[in-house]
Amino acid sequence: MSEKHVGRPLLRKEDPRLLRGDGRYLDDLGRHALAAAFVRSPVAHARITDIDVGDALDVEGLVAIYTHEDLPGRIAEPLPLLIPHPDLTHARTPYCLADGEVNHVGEAVVMVVATDRYLAEDAAERIQVTYQELPPVVGIDQARAAERLVHDEIPGNVAARSVQENGKGDAHEAIAAAPHRLTLDLAIERSASMPMEGKGVLAHWDADDRTLRVHTSTQTSTSVRLAVAAKLGLPPDRVEVIAPDVGGGFGVKIVHPWPEEILVPWAAMTLGRDVKWVEDRREHFISSAHERGQQQRIEVGFDGSGRLHGLSVEIWHDNGAYVPYGIIVPIVTSTQLLGPYKVGAYRVEFTSLYTNTVIVTPYRGAGRPQGVFAMERTMDAIAEHLGLDRLAVREANLIRPEEMPYDQGLVFQDGRPLIYDSGDYPTMMRMIRDLVGWDGFEAERAAAAAEGRRIGIGVAAYVEGTGMGPYEGAHVKVETTGEIVVSTGITTQGQGHYTTLAQIAADALGVGVGDVTVVTGDTRRFKYAVGTFASRAIVTSGNAVAVAAGKVAEKAKRIAAAALGGGVRAEELELADGVVRHRDDPARSIELRTVAVLSNPLRYAFDEAAKAATQFAAAVTAGDEPGLEATGYYMPERSTFAAGAHGVVVETDPETADIKILRYCVVHDCGVVVNPRIVEGQVHGGVAQGIGGALYERIVYDDAGQLVNASYMDFLIPFATEVPHIQTAHMVTASGVNPLGLKGAGEAGVIPTSAAVASAIEDAERDRAVVVRRMPISPSELYELRKGRVHV
Amino acid sequence: MKPPPVVYHGPDTLEEAVRLMAEHGAEAKVLAGGQSLVPLLNMRLTAPARLVDVNRLDDLAYVHSDRHGVRVGALARHADLEHATHAFETIPLLRQAVRTVAHPTIRNRGTTVGSLVHADPCGEMPAVLALLDGEVVLRSERDGERTVPARDFFVGPMESACREDEIAVEAFFPRPAGRTGSDWRELSRRNGDYALCGVGTLVRVDDAGAVSAAKAAYIAMGPVPQVVDLTAAAADGDWSAAADHAAEQLDPEDDIHASAEYRRQLARVLTARSLRAAYEAVAP
Incomplete structure (x- = not known):
């Protein structure tokens, strides 16, 4: 057999094209299309009393202006609630264009179409909207106080209240005892x-x-297709949706249909002209989605060795002005908070609250960073309280490998039981202990202190449910040229699917990765799919590719056996090096591309290859369909659980309170690794975003509900200069759920970063008794904490 | 994020540019590096009716040094100043400071004179000009050339003494007298960001190594560059005491990145470190 591709650190097939600038992103398309721009609410909460478009009408190049009044049929109705839940008792979703009321700065009020974007913005600027302002609800404190309401008819600003218990007794009683x-x-x-x-x-x-x-620049073209068809009243068969090259998603592009995904197609149909809208950065800040904002109260009961007896967590989750994506984020926080630990009796209650701010939907990590922050801060507090080593407290609570599969007794975000399929958490913690240098750290700390430097160490661990259903599929075809085309419905935003899925297909078909072309996110090529989110693509689509490619391999053997003749049976054949050959007598072989020719019996010999497949020459087995191709699906029974632990060493400046990461280490287990280089890249990217969340990134609203840092100048995403070298170590506990043994890796890196960094800062500052209870933290805030002021 | 309509002028000579400003100055903006103006246009935060693009005035793309100091023409980019070895040898502070202006790509386009006229209280080069007691040369059709010293040039946040009909054609950074060491340092949230606090210092010593003059200039600590004379406070080489003295003169404000009190603390810490470094650069 040829060497397997799965498991090898191959270079990404997509990179040469993207690095040379040959990517085709949304704005590279539709050069001659009309351009749309939007008038968006400048206030957080108001009734619209008048819209005067008069001044805009004489802008040269103006084509159309639309307000809510102009929208027909279902387009005028609120956007769908994508993920209903029994506890989501008071769901509100936005309109494509505001219907008389706005609930956050940035909500779309008027759509303008013009011959180019400059002119569309000129016209938009001249449209006068009169707002009767209402008091805004900004921040969780105001939402909880409920002295003001976001939606008049929703009491207490509460969209959902949800309680889960793990069936291991009453948590409050366990804590009390x-x-x-x-x-x-x-x-x-x-x-x-x-x-x-x-x-x-x-x-x-x-x-x-x-x-x-x-x-559309989306993480789910198939679902956008169905949503657009439903809203526009078209048969789905008449709608094609294609995700071109997509410059990152990280969750915000799984939300759909965005108002613009309905309005732009509707305008194109109405006007009979191509229409394009490209979001600018300010629009992205004020009218797409945010995440993370939560308050948590944790009560924990434990024994003298640090072992948990009971844990009760109350979460107040800011869901913004609407909940089109349901309450996935707080559900994930509630369930994934437990991490690799047994916590005794567990009760979690979350309240999901409306505020007059941008909607909150999953962002890489999707509620997990908050949950891990809660759990790991608790572990550190227990260690501090008992005077025990922080790692020892964690180790005392770990689920043991022999307890797998381990049922946490909760319902996960996919509605299935939260059962960890596999994992070896004690080994993982041992590995991070060694990698970050936990045992030798006191000597390191003393050496730094001798130079007047202050350093600290922290560790945090997580478990991540990945690869959830309902399904993904793939179509694999061997062309008569020998090229393998893999079409899958998932979309891709930089994860390297063109390489990893090719590796899986190449192994099943005995060809090189270079022979495989992967197509994603194009409903013309594959119609049935869910999307790329929740660290699920490689698990679901990867297994589907294996199923489809396996079917193709079987078919190739059947056809080859007939073509080779001489009594050769299909089960004696194997696929390798681009041929189908006899396992014991490789000389008896036939090229895979010839098998593809033979798979399509032809009447007409239009070229030399076709001649071999004409009805007088072909060797097709009766009963087979023409074409060397097959479709396969994978439907997971439930999620598969990846895990990891991060260790970090920080230095805090005694005078400036500047915070510097000296060392960042990751132990990572995502089951069988398809491509270690790509997984490592995913982890690095995640850690970079995690560092952003720990030290830099903070969406700031003022009391009036204005987003005051809606630019890359003031919303601080870490540069390469802020991201340290990251040391990674992989471990492999194969998934017990899917045939390839895969677990997802997309979100991993971001999940425990805030928790680990908080722990390390607190450790560096222990002489000053600084307690970190909130993230992110800036040097200014650390300085205030040193002064004994609370971080609010 | 597309700019509103604007009439574009691309003069080939300074005379033509000056004439355009005489005619249209009230509704025109000079476009040089565009690193501040273009984003403001794109965000429609400013909407001049006309742009006078001076990028064809190649004669103004100079950095000249002599024993008196360094002259920087209106079209010299920050990067030109940063990489001009003669300018560094004449006034080391120029390179020490200009390399902390944003990122290399911004320094490749942004002009030093443009940043002076922009008069951002967080900009490095206004503070450097103020610390060195430099001056800006302005040209208009009405008055011809006039020279404005730094202390009069920076009027308020984003406000300079450059009139609507004037074009700033040159900045002059005088070489510090005698045996003078310099230092520039700042602390920003991310590399290349606007500083939470930035400080430049000059320390002059006599042959015995005693401090004969010291002063510091600050960015992000007030509406215009703040210059504090520390000659008396630093005379005995107690940098911390001098830094405390300096911090008392400053009145920073809170913003989303840092509290005022933290900024004052940074001023204290960075001043002490900067004075020491400036002193050590020339101490016998």
Whole structure:
């Protein structure tokens, strides 16, 4: 057999094209399309009393102006609630264009279409909207106080209240009965996905064919297709949705349909012209989605060895003005908070609250960073309380490998039981202990102190449910040229799917990765898919590719056996080096591309290759369909659980309180690794975003609900200069759920970073008794903490 | 994020540019490096009716040094100043400071004179000009050339003494007298960001190594560059005491990145470190 591709650190096939500037992003398309721009609310909460477009009408190049009044049928109705939940009792979703009321700065009020974007913005600037302002609800404190309401008819600003218990007894009783008890109040602030490329939509209506083609920078083209078809009243078969090259998603582009994904196609149909909208950075800040903002109260009961007896967590989650994506984020926080630990009796209650701010939907990590922050801060507080080593307290609570599969007794975000399929957490913690240099750290600390330097160490661990359903599929075809085309419905935003999925297909078909072309996110090529999010693509689509490629291999053997003749049976054949050959007599072989020719019995010999497949020559097995191709699906029974631990060493300046990361270490287990180089890159990217969340990124609203740092000048995403070298170590506990043994790796790196950095800062500052209860933290805030002031 | 309509002028000579400003100055902006103006245009935070693009005035793309100091023409980029070895040898502070202006790509386009006229209280080069007691040469059709000293040039945040009909054509940075050491340092959230606090210092010593003059200039600590004379406070080489004295003169404000009190603390810490470094550069 040829060497396997899965497991090898191959270079990414997509990089030469992207690095040479040959990528085709949304704004590279539709050069001659009309351009849309939007008038967006400048106030956080108001009734719209008048919209006067008069001054805009004489802008040269203006094509159309639309307000909510102009929208027909279902387009005028609120956008769908994508993920309903029984506890989501008071759901509100936005309109495509505001219907008389705005609930956050940035909400779309008027759509303008002009011959180019400059003119569209000129016209938009001249449209006068009169707002009767209402008091805004900004921040979790105001939402909880409920002295003001975001939506008049929703009491207490509460969208959802949800309680889960793990069936191991009453948590409050267990805490009360425990030898030791602690209470912690924590907070995580708002951040956002912030892909380099914002959203964007281009629509083309073919009136002759009555077909709508939509290009959109999305994480789910198949679901956008169904949503657009439903809103526009078109048969799904008449709608094609394509994700071109996408410059990052990180969660914000799984939300759909965005207002613009409905309005731009509708305008294209109405006007009979191509229409394009490309989101600018300010629009992305004020009208896409944010995440993270939570307050938490934790009560924990434990014994003298630090072992948890009971844990009760109350979460107040800021869901922004609307909940089109449901309450996935707080559900994930509630369930993934437990990490690799057994916590005794567990009760978690979350309250999801409306505020007059941008909607909150999953951003890489999707509620996990908050949960891990809660759990790991608790572990550190227990260690501090008992005077025990922080790692020892964690190790005392770990789930043991022999306890796998381990049922946490909760319901996960996919509605399935939260059962960890595999993992070896004690080994993982031993590895991070060694990698970060935990045991030798006191000597390191003393050496630094001798130079007047202050350093600290922290560790945090997590478990991440990945690869959830309902399904993904793939179509694999061997062309008569020998090229393998893999079409899958998932989209790709930089994860390296063109390489990793090719590795899986290449192994199944005995070809090189260079022979495989992967197509993603194009509903013309593959219609049935869910999307790329929740660290699921490689697990679901990867297994589907293996299924489809396996079917193709079987078919190739059948056809080859007939073609080779001489009594050769299909089960004696193997695929390797681009041929189908006899396992014991490799000389008896036939090229895979010839098998592809033979798979399609032809009447007409239009070229030399076709001649071999004409009805007088072909060797097709009766009963087979023509074409060397197959479709395969993978439907996971439930999620598969990856895990990891991060260790970090920081230095804090005694005078300036500047915080510097000296060392960052990652132990990472995502099951069988398809491509270690790509997984490592994913981890690095995640850690970079995690460092952003720990030390830099903070969406700031003022009391009036204005987003005051809506630019890359004041919303601080770490540069390469702020991200340290990252040491990674892989471990492999194969998934017990899927045939390839894969677990997802997309979100991993970001999850425990805030928790680990908080722990390290607190450790560096222990002489000053600084307690970190909120992230991110800036040098200014660390300085204030040193002065004994509370971080608020 | 597209700018509103604007009439573009691309004069080939300074005379033509000056004439355009005489005619249209009230509704025109000079476009040089565009590193501040273009984002403001794109965000529609400013909407001049006309732009006078001086990028064809190649004669103004100079950095000249002599024993009196360094002259920087209106079209010299920050990067030109940064890489001009003669300028560094004449006044080391220029390179020490200009290399902390944003990022290399911004320094490749942004002009030093443009940043002076922009008069951002967080900008490095206004503080350097103020610390060195430099001056800006302005040209208009009405008055011809006039020279404005730094202390009169920076009027307020984003406000300089450059009139609507004037073009700033040159900045002059005088060489510090005698045996003078310099230092520039700042602390920013990320590398290349606007500083939370930045300080430049000059320390002059006599042959015995005693401090004969010392002063510091600050960015992000007030509406205009703040210059504090520390000759008396630093006379005995107690840098911390001098830094405390300096910090008392400053009145920073809170913003989303740092509290005023933290900024004052930074001023204290960075001043002490900077004075020491400036002193050690020339101490016998």
